[in-house]
Amino acid sequence: MIEIKGLTKRYGNRKVLNGLDLSVPAGTFLSIFGPNGAGKTTLLKILATLARPNSGTVTVDGWDLAKDGAEIRSVIGVVSHSPFVYGELTVEENLRFFGRLFGLGPAGLEARVRELLDSLGLAHRARDRSEILSRGMRQRLAIARALVHRPRVLLLDEPHVGLDPKASAVLDRTLRSFKDGGGTVVMITHDLAKGLEMADRLAFLFRGRMAREVEAARTDAAGLRQMYDSLAAGDNA
Numbered sequence: 001m002i003e004i005k006g007l008t009k010r011y012g013n014r015k016v017l018n019g020l021d022l023s024v025p026a027g028t029f030l031s032i033f034g035p036n037g038a039g040k041t042t043l044l045k046i047l048a049t050l051a052r053p054n055s056g057t058v059t060v061d062g063w064d065l066a067k068d069g070a071e072i073r074s075v076i077g078v079v080s081h082s083p084f085v086y087g088e089l090t091v092e093e094n095l096r097f098f099g100r101l102f103g104l105g106p107a108g109l110e111a112r113v114r115e116l117l118d119s120l121g122l123a124h125r126a127r128d129r130s131e132i133l134s135r136g137m138r139q140r141l142a143i144a145r146a147l148v149h150r151p152r153v154l155l156l157d158e159p160h161v162g163l164d165p166k167a168s169a170v171l172d173r174t175l176r177s178f179k180d181g182g183g184t185v186v187m188i189t190h191d192l193a194k195g196l197e198m199a200d201r202l203a204f205l206f207r208g209r210m211a212r213e214v215e216a217a218r219t220d221a222a223g224l225r226q227m228y229d230s231l232a233a234g235d236n237a
């Protein structure tokens, strides 16, 4: 469960998040849409404890972002623009490193690393240094790394970008089974169809605020497009 109240973030004079409120119940898959520069990645970085807000409150599974950063990092998995892996380590070394960092014991760790390498189609690249991977392969590794410690909340910033159709389908399957296991997902995407297909709830972030939220079951592709266009028409950022 994620609870955000009055979240504000300034970079210099620019107010990037402007009193944003958002509540994501446990087990929900939320897709967030919004124009370039609206503040989506900034929101995700704050949730991931990678950036500090100027004001507002955030709790994740009851932990307070302002004082329980370590606990929050242990319950979330993040797939962002940067893969957060060590280039000089191999694929499997990275997964072991992050697994250990989040407290997986040696026995469980090796099995978990193998499982992720297999499910994300990385087994044949396990011993390659991460820095030589292709973009899509690096994205697969970023997804594996985000999952290695069995988080309860996944934060995803345009996670399908760079993936080939097969890897994209693998990611969808992975996310569905994560959600079936009770996980909470927040996914930022510019792909309205993909966001609609995957989510239970849809939210539109315009100019630093949630401009609208809707249940996915209450709309379809055309309706969603219309909502987006009408919000964008009123947006002169």
Ligand SMILES: Nc1ncnc2c1ncn2[C@@H]1O[C@H](COP(=O)(O)OP(=O)(O)OP(=O)(O)O)[C@@H](O)[C@H]1O
Residues within 6 Å of the ligand: 011, 014, 016, 034, 035, 036, 037, 038, 039, 040, 041, 042, 043
């Ligand atoms: N470190 C930073 N320093 C200064 N300004 C920043 C910084 N990070 C982001 N911004 C500004 O904050 C605003 C929101 O950026 P953000 O990356 O959150 O947008 P976004 O909604 O993710 O956009 P996109 O769809 O292009 O990814 C932009 O105007 C951006 O220039």
Ligand SMILES: [Mg+2]
Residues within 6 Å of the ligand: 040, 041, 042, 157
């Ligand atoms: Mg972004």
